[in-house]
Each structure stands twice: as C-alpha cells, then as structure tokens.
Amino acid sequence: MGKVSKSPWLLHYDASSCNGCDIEVLDCLTPKYDIERFGIINTGDPFQADIFLITGGVNSQTESVVKQIYSQMPEPKVVVAVGICACTGGVFKECYNIKGGIDTVIPVDVYVPGCAARPEAIIDGVVKALKVLDAKQAALEAKGR
Amino acid sequence: MAKRSIIPFGPQHPVLPEPVHLDLVLEDETVVGVIPSIGYIHRGLEKLVDKRDYKQYTYVAERICGICSCGHGLGYCLAVEQIMNIEVPDRAKYLRTIWVEMSRVHSHLLWLGLLADAMGFESLHMESWRLREKILDMFDETTGGRIIHSVNQVGGVQKDMDSAMLNNILHAIDDIERQMKPIVKTFLHDYTVQSRLKGVGVLSKDDAIAQGAVGPMLRASGVEYDARLLGYGAYKDLTVEPIISKDGDSYGRCEVRMKELFQSFDLIREAIGKIPQGDISVPVKGNPDGEYFVRIEQPRGEAIYYVKGSGKKYLDRFRLRTPTTSNIPPMVEMLKGCQLADVPLLILTIDPCVSCTER
Amino acid sequence: MDDYKSEIRKISMSEFFPAIVHMKTDKWRLVQICATTTEGGYEMSYSFCRGYDMVTLRLEPKEDEEVASITQIYPCAYIQENEAAELFGVKIGRIKPDYQDRLYRIDQTAPFKDKE
Numbered sequence: 001m002g003k004v005s006k007s008p009w010l011l012h013y014d015a016s017s018c019n020g021c022d023i024e025v026l027d028c029l030t031p032k033y034d035i036e037r038f039g040i041i042n043t044g045d046p047f048q049a050d051i052f053l054i055t056g057g058v059n060s061q062t063e064s065v066v067k068q069i070y071s072q073m074p075e076p077k078v079v080v081a082v083g084i085c086a087c088t089g090g091v092f093k094e095c096y097n098i099k100g101g102i103d104t105v106i107p108v109d110v111y112v113p114g115c116a117a118r119p120e121a122i123i124d125g126v127v128k129a130l131k132v133l134d135a136k137q138a139a140l141e142a143k144g145r
Numbered sequence: 146m147a148k149r150s151i152i153p154f155g156p157q158h159p160v161l162p163e164p165v166h167l168d169l170v171l172e173d174e175t176v177v178g179v180i181p182s183i184g185y186i187h188r189g190l191e192k193l194v195d196k197r198d199y200k201q202y203t204y205v206a207e208r209i210c211g212i213c214s215c216g217h218g219l220g221y222c223l224a225v226e227q228i229m230n231i232e233v234p235d236r237a238k239y240l241r242t243i244w245v246e247m248s249r250v251h252s253h254l255l256w257l258g259l260l261a262d263a264m265g266f267e268s269l270h271m272e273s274w275r276l277r278e279k280i281l282d283m284f285d286e287t288t289g290g291r292i293i294h295s296v297n298q299v300g301g302v303q304k305d306m307d308s309a310m311l312n313n314i315l316h317a318i319d320d321i322e323r324q325m326k327p328i329v330k331t332f333l334h335d336y337t338v339q340s341r342l343k344g345v346g347v348l349s350k351d352d353a354i355a356q357g358a359v360g361p362m363l364r365a366s367g368v369e370y371d372a373r374l375l376g377y378g379a380y381k382d383l384t385v386e387p388i389i390s391k392d393g394d395s396y397g398r399c400e401v402r403m404k405e406l407f408q409s410f411d412l413i414r415e416a417i418g419k420i421p422q423g424d425i426s427v428p429v430k431g432n433p434d435g436e437y438f439v440r441i442e443q444p445r446g447e448a449i450y451y452v453k454g455s456g457k458k459y460l461d462r463f464r465l466r467t468p469t470t471s472n473i474p475p476m477v478e479m480l481k482g483c484q485l486a487d488v489p490l491l492i493l494t495i496d497p498c499v500s501c502t503e504r
Numbered sequence: 505m506d507d508y509k510s511e512i513r514k515i516s517m518s519e520f521f522p523a524i525v526h527m528k529t530d531k532w533r534l535v536q537i538c539a540t541t542t543e544g545g546y547e548m549s550y551s552f553c554r555g556y557d558m559v560t561l562r563l564e565p566k567e568d569e570e571v572a573s574i575t576q577i578y579p580c581a582y583i584q585e586n587e588a589a590e591l592f593g594v595k596i597g598r599i600k601p602d603y604q605d606r607l608y609r610i611d612q613t614a615p616f617k618d619k620e
Contacts, residue, residue, distance in 0.1 A: 014163050016186045019500045020211025020292040022163065023255065030274035060611050061185050062164070065156060091208050094196050095189045096615050116211055116292040184608035192616055354533055357580040375508055375556055438510060438551060438560060449536045449551065466536040466584070474580035503608070
C-alpha cells in the first residue's frame, strides 16, 4: 500500500464555530491558496476521509456527531483543530453551552490557533498533519496491517 | 395518494459548510412538508452579557458570525451609542459604512460561489471566490484581519484609513468590477444556470410579507424595503435605492444579489469621494441606562439589535434577531411543492447563516 | 435614525390579543420577538414594521402567567416563540408547531432565566 499522505482526503465539520474559520477552510481550497496542490480533496463522506478538520468548540448537540464522524473514518486518521475555539473554546469558553476544545471529545493531533485562523496557518497545520498520518500508517503496517 | 416518507437532511451536508437539520416529508419525489430543527451551533452568546462588560461585548458581538462580523459589531455599537446619546464623528460614520459595504461585497461573492457549487458549476465557484480574495486582501490591509476585523467600538472606530488605503480600495473594486463581467453574464444569461434557477422555489409577494422574509429574499419578491434607507452610518448622505425583482424565484434572488454587488461598488466609491477629515472616535464615559432597538441591513437582510442596560457595567439584555431567523419560515413555505433534488439549491438561495441564527 | 418612528408601547394582558389582530389587519409585518427576564416575571417585546416605521408592543407577564401564542395570526412567529419558551422558560400556550423545548436541544432548562 502506497502512502496515503500523497493524496489525503479531507473532511470538514463545523462543531460550533462562528463561520469565520469554516470560510477560511473553504478558502484554502480555492485558487489563491489551492490546497489541492498537495493532492488534498475536500470530501463530504467520512468513510473516504483521512484528515478531519474541525472548527469551533464542542457543545452537547454536536458532541455525538463529532464522535460518530470520527468513528466512521478509516484508520489511519488525523484530527486537526482549526481556530482558537477548536483548541480551547476561545471567546466562547464561558458560554453555558460550550464544553471546550475538540480534545474534550476526541483526540486531536494538530492544533491551529487564530481567530479566525488564516489560510496559511491552516495549510501549515494540514501539512503537519500529513507527517502524523505517515507515522500512524507506519505504526499500523508494523503491526501487520 | 402516494406513500409519504421522511428524509433527514443534514446536519453534515456537502452543500452547506454549517450544520443545519431538516426533516423533509416527501410524496414520491415532491416535498410536501419541512420540519426545521436547529441548535447545532447554539453557544448562548446573548447570555455572555452577564460576564463581559458592555465595551468588551463588542468583541463577542463580532464573533457571532464570521461572515457578517463587521455588521454585528456596528449594530451593537449603534444600539449602545443611541442609549448613551453619543454622537459619533462623521469620519467614523463613513469608515464604518465603507467597511460594511466591503463586507457586503465579500458576502455576496461568497454566496455566488456557493450557489455555483450547489449547481455543480465548479469553475464558476472558483472564479467567484478568486475575486472575493481581492476584497479580503483590502480588509487585511485596512484592518489587519481577513474575516474578523474588530474595527468598531462604542464611540467610533479603532483604526483610520489613510488616502493610500482608500485609493487601493478604489483600485481593488475597479478591478473586481471589470473581472465580474463574464461572471455576471454566466449567472444571469447562461442557459444551464437559468434552467436550475428560473421558476424554482417561487415565493409570492404576499407570502414573503406574511412569512416575514427579509433582505434580498423579500426584495426578490418585489417588496421595496432596504433598512439602509433608515440612514444609519453615512447612508443618509449616500444614494441607496432598494433593488427589487418581480418573480420571487431563485433567479430573482440571484439577480438581486448580483445587482447589489454593483450597488455596493458605487456606494464605496461615493463614500470614499465624500469622506470628511477629522476624529475617528469620541471618549465614552458612564454606563448605558435604557433600551433601544436598532435595525441595520446586513448582507442577508435586516438584522435587529436590542440592548437594555440599567446603568451598570454589565448589560441586562442583548438580543439579536438575525436575517436567517426570519428567513426560515419563508424557506419552509418555498420548499413545499419542490423536487427533492432542488432542496440543497433552494436552501442556499436564502443565503442561510446558521451561526448567526443560533448564536 | 430619528426620522422614522421607533416606539415601545406597553400593553396589558387583556389588550394583547386584540392589539396583535389590529396590527395584522393594519398590515404591519412581524419582525422580532424578544423575551427579557425581570424581577418576578418577563418582558415580552413584539416588534412590528410597516414601511420604515417600527412599533414594539411590550407585554409584562408574571413568572407563571401563560401568554397566548400569536402563531394563529402571524404563523412565522413560531421559531422566536419557541426560542423564548425554551431559553427563558416563558409559558407560551399553543404555539403551532410547539417544539416542546426541543428547538435548541440544550441540556439546561431555561438557561437565560436567571442573571449571573
């Protein structure tokens, strides 16, 4: 099996973000930043995704959705938390309906700070996630899969 | 009678970057009923007024939504200024207007791109978003942020624009306007685009009023109403003419937003031509005591801000009625009778902004 | 902003429904419903626009007093009435459709009711 990191597919979910980071994630896919030059394609299907980009903090409504999408993704998989809300809860941390960052629900591999996270930072985070993806794949192969 | 079935739509759906859930009641392929349920992005931001004082809350208000951010900051500040009887300097009014019009350009271009994407017209989507980058670059240059600007504050604005910046904005919008021409042609005159939009999702004038539609959705059904005519900011010195379309279908909504883009270009030019010299903010002392309703025209329609204070640092109540909240009932009305395959496109034509709606 | 009317009119419970019907027949459109907690009760503000004028009807129900839903007259009020009922715990009778506090599906009951 070749390396997934040559052409990883990306799934984006908005946990409870203000939209700012989501738009910047979409921006990464458009001509100016063009994340496709790394072989990355945005997909809507968790079964085909390798990288899970999440924006916004987790609340009680999205908790089960995030967990479900995460469990549907095949191994190896990496999670990238985009924006300060996804990292820690950010400005919304003290809201009654916010649990905190994404890592309160599922394990996170790469944190991208910023409000809103800039496209350059998101691309950096995704490229960093590719290395994690390689390491995870190597670990899986060593176990004989 | 055909058998009824219920199809869940969302919350994670490729056409929408944000989670929203609808239960579609179908008879064969035709939608006969829609039950919207929201709440995936509910954070309880209105409640944060208990923990942030009224000046700090401007930053929270701007983060209600990443697309309408500039307008939310403005609406909140206008309400507090009205209560405290603060007269904002004229230059600040013009600067606010320029920024708000720029965010309308960015929001409408974003919507055009998403609409093209929902139709599967990939190159048109990319082209709209490529042009949108030029406006974001101008935001970056003038405010330091691409999406969240944090320029409004109670009593004025935080940053000034020098003449070089204003000139750059003029160049940027000239550039966008020139490059918009082929896009306009495709959106409004292309056969394939028309076949997806014309006569689809019709909302009559009476329905639009009865169901409480706002913004481009209301104007596309032939109602002349644009909250900018209330004259907040610098709009009372500028020429604003509500742009309407008669048919009330998806094509009408596309046409209204397209024409509003060009209207915004003209407004920015006019405002830059008339901008006076002077201070950009006034010092603010004391705490708000009283209540006020402010209406402003956001890219998605009229938004209403309600602020109530009782002379304390912390406000009693902040309430925001967003355009999408008002546009959900007409959307439900409009979806009835349409085909299942048109549902994603029709949801998009109201330009939903879920994070505003749920706050 | 002062060129157009923007007034807040207080009304009693008995005047409430006739006033809403009057707004409807006078061709005002409903633009906003807002609940605010006050001591021992609520303030319900119903805002209407006609042209560029705005009128807000202010109703002050006590904590356990039931307010009639206006969805029979203004069907589009259901989202904002459900919101007031769920977030503030205002008792609103016969909203159509009534989400039974499941619009936002939050864990707490009436989180906006008490000030912190």
